Every structure is written in C-alpha cells, then in structure tokens.
Amino acid sequence: MLKVNDLIVNYGGIKAVKSISFEVPQGSVVTLIGANGAGKSTTLKAIAGLIKPAGGSIIFNGNDITGKNTTDIVRMGVTLVPEGRRIFPDLTVLENIKIGAYLRRDDLKEDINWVYSIFPRLEERHWQNAGTLSGGEQQMLAVARALMSRPKLMMMDEPSLGLSPIFVKEIFNVINTIRSRGVTILLIEQNAHMALKTADFGYVMDTGEITVSGKGSELAVNENVKKAYLGG
Amino acid sequence: MNEFLLMGMAEISGGGFFQAIAGFFQTNLPYILAGISVGGQYALIAIGYTMVYGILRLVNFAHGDVFMTAGLICFYISTVSPLIISLPLTVLFTVALGFTIEKVAYKPLRNAPRTSAMISALGMSYLIQNLALYITGGLSKQYPQIPFISNSVTIWGATTKMVTVVTPILVILLVVALVTLIKYTKIGMAMRSVADDFETSRLMGIKIDNVISMTFIIGTFLASIGSMLYFTNYTAIVPSSGAMPGLKAFVAAVFGGIGSIPGAVIGAFLIGICENIIKGLGWTTFSDAFTFALLIIVLIFMPSGLFGEKKTDKV
Numbered sequence: 001m002l003k004v005n006d007l008i009v010n011y012g013g014i015k016a017v018k019s020i021s022f023e024v025p026q027g028s029v030v031t032l033i034g035a036n037g038a039g040k041s042t043t044l045k046a047i048a049g050l051i052k053p054a055g056g057s058i059i060f061n062g063n064d065i066t067g068k069n070t071t072d073i074v075r076m077g078v079t080l081v082p083e084g085r086r087i088f089p090d091l092t093v094l095e096n097i098k099i100g101a102y103l104r105r106d107d108l109k110e111d112i113n114w115v116y117s118i119f120p121r122l123e124e125r126h127w128q129n130a131g132t133l134s135g136g137e138q139q140m141l142a143v144a145r146a147l148m149s150r151p152k153l154m155m156m157d158e159p160s161l162g163l164s165p166i167f168v169k170e171i172f173n174v175i176n177t178i179r180s181r182g183v184t185i186l187l188i189e190q191n192a193h194m195a196l197k198t199a200d201f202g203y204v205m206d207t208g209e210i211t212v213s214g215k216g217s218e219l220a221v222n223e224n225v226k227k228a229y230l231g232g
Numbered sequence: 233m234n235e236f237l238l239m240g241m242a243e244i245s246g247g248g249f250f251q252a253i254a255g256f257f258q259t260n261l262p263y264i265l266a267g268i269s270v271g272g273q274y275a276l277i278a279i280g281y282t283m284v285y286g287i288l289r290l291v292n293f294a295h296g297d298v299f300m301t302a303g304l305i306c307f308y309i310s311t312v313s314p315l316i317i318s319l320p321l322t323v324l325f326t327v328a329l330g331f332t333i334e335k336v337a338y339k340p341l342r343n344a345p346r347t348s349a350m351i352s353a354l355g356m357s358y359l360i361q362n363l364a365l366y367i368t369g370g371l372s373k374q375y376p377q378i379p380f381i382s383n384s385v386t387i388w389g390a391t392t393k394m395v396t397v398v399t400p401i402l403v404i405l406l407v408v409a410l411v412t413l414i415k416y417t418k419i420g421m422a423m424r425s426v427a428d429d430f431e432t433s434r435l436m437g438i439k440i441d442n443v444i445s446m447t448f449i450i451g452t453f454l455a456s457i458g459s460m461l462y463f464t465n466y467t468a469i470v471p472s473s474g475a476m477p478g479l480k481a482f483v484a485a486v487f488g489g490i491g492s493i494p495g496a497v498i499g500a501f502l503i504g505i506c507e508n509i510i511k512g513l514g515w516t517t518f519s520d521a522f523t524f525a526l527l528i529i530v531l532i533f534m535p536s537g538l539f540g541e542k543k544t545d546k547v
Contacts, residue, residue, distance in 0.1 A: 050431060074437035086432040088425045099425055102418070103437040149437065 001026040001061060001184050002047070002078075002153055008055035009039070009046045016042040018208040019056065024153065029175065029185045031195040031216065033229055034205035040188045041083055043205075044155045047186075048080040049073040060153065075103050077152035081159060083188075085142040089131025093122055096130045096141055100148030108148070115144040118177060136167035143174060147183075154178065155186045160194065172198055192229040196220040204229070261390040263512030264505060269392075269465065271504020272399035276458030277481035278488070278496035279410065280330075280451025286491035287427045287447050290349050294333055294356035296478015297364075298452055302326040302459035303375055303469040304364060310376040319378070323456045330452025331445055339441065364471035372470045375463035382464055395464045400501075402461070406454060407497050414493070419446060427491075476520070480507075483527045489540025498538065 002024040009017040017039040024030045032040045045051045047058055049070035058066045065073050079100075087096050097115060101108050116123040119140045125133065130141055139159055146154055156175070160168040172194055179185055189195035196202050199216035204225055212225060219225050257264065277299055284292045305325050309318035337356045341349045381395040414420035426433045426443045433440055462477060463469060481496075484503050488495025503523055510519045530537060 048435060050434060069439075070434045071437045071439055074435070080435050082432060082435060086429055088428040088432070090428050091421065091424055095421055095424075099421055099436050099438075102422065145436075 002186065003059040004043075004047070004056070005059070006056035007043065007046060007053055007058065009042050009051060010054045011042045011045075011051060015054075016208055017046070017053075020205070020208070020210045021056075022203050022210060022213070024184060024186050025201075026184055027179070027182060028200040029179055029187060029198055029216075031187045031189055031199035031202045032205055033189055033192040033195055033202060033219075033225075035229075036190075037207070038205040039208040040205055041157055044080055044157055044186070044188060047073075047155065048078065050080075071103070074149055077150070079146040079149050079151035079154050081142050081146045081154065081156045083157035083161065085135075085138045087130045087133070087138050087141050087145065089129065091130055092126065093128055093130050093133070093141060094126040096145050097122070097126075097148055100145035101150075103149065111148055111150070115147055118147075118174060119144050136163050136170070139163060139167065139171060140174070143171075143178075147178065151183055153184045153186065155188075157188045158190060159187070160189065160191050168194065192225070193220070196225075196230075258389075260509060260512040261388060262392065263508040265387065265390055265392050265396050266465075267505035267508030268501065269396040269399045269504070270462070270508065271501035272403040273458045273462040273465075274477060274481045274484050274504055275403050275497040275500035276406070276454045276461070277477060278484040278500045279407070279493055280455050281482050282485040282488070282490055282493060282496040283447050283451050285485070287423065287444060288338065288349070289346060290338065290353065291482065292338075292451075293350070293353040293478075294337070294360055295451065295455065296474040296476075296481065297357050297360035298326060298330055298333070298474070299455045299459050299462075299478060300469065300471065300474025301329060301360060301364065302452075302456040303463045303473060304368065304373060306460065306463070307373045307375060307469060315376060315378060318376075319460065322460070323453060326456035326459075327449050327452050330448045330455075334445060334448040339444075361471045361475070368469075368471065370471070372468040375467040375469055378460060378464055381461070393465065395461050399461050402457070403497065406457070407493065410450065410454075411493060419443070423447060480523055483523050483530075486527060487530050487537055489537030492537070492539040495537055495539035 004023070005021050006019045007017055007021070008015065008019050020043065032043065034040055042051065046053045049065070049068055052067045056066070057064055060076060060078060063076065065076065088099065091099065097112060098108060101111065121137055122141060122144055125137070130138065133141060143159070159171050163171065168191065175185060175187065175198055187195055187199065196216045196219050202214065202216050202219045203210050204212040204219065212219065212222065214222065277295065280295050281292060284290055302322055306318060306322040309321050333356055337352045338349055341352055381393065381398050383394045384391055385394050385397060387397070414423060422433070422438045422443050423446065425436065426438065426440050430440055480503060481500060484499035485496040487503065488497070488499030503526070507519045507523060510522055
C-alpha cells in the first residue's frame, strides 16, 4: 500500500532522514521505533506532505505522492495523527471531529456516531472546548478526528506519549479496533514494547537510518533491539 | 415609616442624578451621536486588524491606507460612472487590493520571523500613501455625495447626517453576519482552526493560503463599507486620510483584545464616543491624545485587552 524508497529529508538544516526504504502492506500495522531524534517524525511529515523530501520517492497505492501538497495526500486517504495530539483547543470537541472530515462533502452523521461508539467519552463532552479535555481524552479526540477523513492509511506519531498506563492500554486497544475496520496503520512509538506486540512488522531507526527490520514478534526478542529499546 | 423615608430619599437623590444625566445628554447629544457614528466606522476598520492578527499574528499596518484608497477609488470611479455602479466597483477594487497586498507582501514571508512581515506591512503602508500622493498630486479630493446617507436628519433636537443613524445599524448587521459566518460555517471553522494551528490545519486538508486570503477579503470588504460611511462625514480625502482612522481602529482592536471581533467592535464604539465627548467638553486638542494614552494604559495594565486571549504566545 505504501512504499518508501531511498527517502532523504532535510529538516532544520540537518539530514534528518538518510535514504531509508520501507513498506507498509495493506491491512497491516507497521511500526517505526527508535530513540528521540532518529528521524521518525520527519519521515511521517514527509509522507503527509508537510515537508518536501530532498530525495527518494513515496508511492501510495501505486501513485507517486512525493512532494505533493497535503490536501491532495489527505484526499487520497492518508492521515497523520500528529505528535502531541495537536487538537484545536478553541474549537469544541464536535467541531474538532467535524473538521477531520473537512474535505468530505457527504453526510457525516454515520461517521460521527461511529467514532462516538469507539470513544463514548467524546460524545459526553461534545459541546466542550477541546482544550478542556485531559491529555488522554485529547489523544482519543485526535484519533477520532483523523478517522473522520475515512483514511486508508493512518499514521500515528507517539500516540501513547505522556499518557497514564490505563490510557496507553486503551490507545493500543483502539489501534486494534481501527485495524479490524480495514485501516492500515503506520505507528511511531517510544513505547517499543507495546508497539512491537501490536505490530505485524517493525523497523528500527537510528540517526536517520533503518538499522534493523523484521516481524514485530521477532524484533521483540532480538538481542540488540532488546538492549537498546526494551530496557535489556 | 422606614420604607417611606427610604423611598423619599431615593426620589430626591435619584431625581437629581437622572436630571444631571439627562442634562448632560441634552447638551452633548450631537457629540454622542457623532461618537457612535465614527465609532462604528472605526469598528469596520478594526475588524480587519483583529482578524488578520488572529490568524497571522501580524499587525497589518497597510489596512488604514487601504481604507483611504477605497475613498480615492470611489472618487475616481464616480467621476465617470453613476454611484449605483461606482459603489459596488469600489468594494470590488478595494477587496482586490487587500487580496493582492497579502499575496505580494505577506505570503512570501509566511515562514520568516514575524518582524519581517511587520516591516513589510509598514513598507506597504508607505508605498500606498506615496502612490496616492503621486496620483492625486497632493490635492485633496472631494468624496462624492451618496444620497440618503448624506441627507440631514434631526434627532431629539440635534441635527446630523443620516449616516449617523445608518452606521450603528449597519455595523451591528455586518458583525452579526460575520460572527455567524465564523461560528457556524465550514469556512468559519477553518478560519478558527488556522488561527489555532497552521500545521495541523494543513493535516485536515485545509488550504491555509485560501483561508488567509478569505480573511483579507472580509477585512477589506468591511473597510470599504466603512470608507463610504466615514468619508460621507469627512469628505476631503488626502493620502494620509487613512492614517488616523487606521491608528484609532488599531487602538480599538488592542483595547478590545486583539484577535477578538466583539472586542474590536466594542472598543471602537467606546473610543469613538469618548473622543467626541472630550470634544464636547471643549478639549478638542486632547481628543487624539486620549486615544493614544488609552493605548499605553491598556498595553501596560491590561495587555490582553477586554476580551483578548490570555495566552502569551504560540509555541
């Protein structure tokens, strides 16, 4: 579904991503793990069209989307749940959900009910300003907002960052729910343990390069990965 | 017994108080009316400042000069065509000017430090003023008389132009329409989201350049309407005609809490009324000084204004 070939991205004057290649097959959960500053977020931003890559290509469903503008990429069915949730604090919860479907012109009722069924808390609080939600609720809202665009590929940047253990567990449950609806997921995580448990396939990134790759279950028992990212 | 006493006292002091108020109104009515009128005109300019600031965090210093240009455009078009054609054309050309200024002077600096865009805005302001000086040859131009709003009308013994009555009504209608647009439509929601966060708005598929253009179009549209009302009262247009109302409107936007539309409107009415009451008290010399003293006081003691966001900065 998504094929990244020899992608190079410069960010803030440095080569943040140095020629990486990876693949996300249809219907799978793929994770990129690695330390801070490894270039994971930059990779996702380049795929979403927020940053223009300096080289390489990004192919989505057979279409070259390298360097295309974000609006076109979103329209093709790629969405990004950004790091730090980035919900719109001055919009209500319901408006945040609706704005996720900004490019759609059809009726949203069914989809709104669907995201409410996944996140009942959001329905209870639909009239509140999103800035008043707790961190965990904001993360749920960010996911709900992304789902409203009816994505084929959902990229998630550190969804569990700064959340309590209960919410971390819930967010991974949600990832499984979304996947069961046929949405392909590309996940960035610092919580490598949970990420590898959930993912079909994983890539380990280190200072802009992919160093190790393999099935999630294999990486979880790989000695080097264990040492570096799973705390021994 | 006690009750009677209280009622009696209330009647005496209340009567005196109300009489004093009524007396004040009677003598100052022309000034209060003029204040409401010019306040409404400031409000139509102030909305442009506050909306652009809300989205771009930019003080569009050229806005007052666009307002002046609207006056000149109307003057020149009306020399060759009847008002029924020249007024809509004025709106159209003014909006086109506002749109172009954003594309030429601000869009290329979207990722530059904020100071750069501000300097660009100052440059635009001088460019427009000097172009106007060149085109008019420095001679003041007489704004055409718009029928109906130029007519005289007498309100409670005070004679004034119809525009005094029309302005506050028109301002309220336009503001209600604008607030409805921002609160309840898709483009309004996009404007609020872009004001919150550029990058995430792009992730929603919103084309932020279009939203920013829309903001400038609305702002200059309102300024062009404001120019028709304002120049009906102050009919001589010179290249610096936009500077003072522009600055006053800017103070109104800061006073109301920059970024807030109701704040800008209330601020503008308050400034317009206070200014004119000061004139009514015989201190005309100080009426402009009052407005700028207010700016300094607000900036020192209440930097977020009446209705401003309390946030310090975007990270």
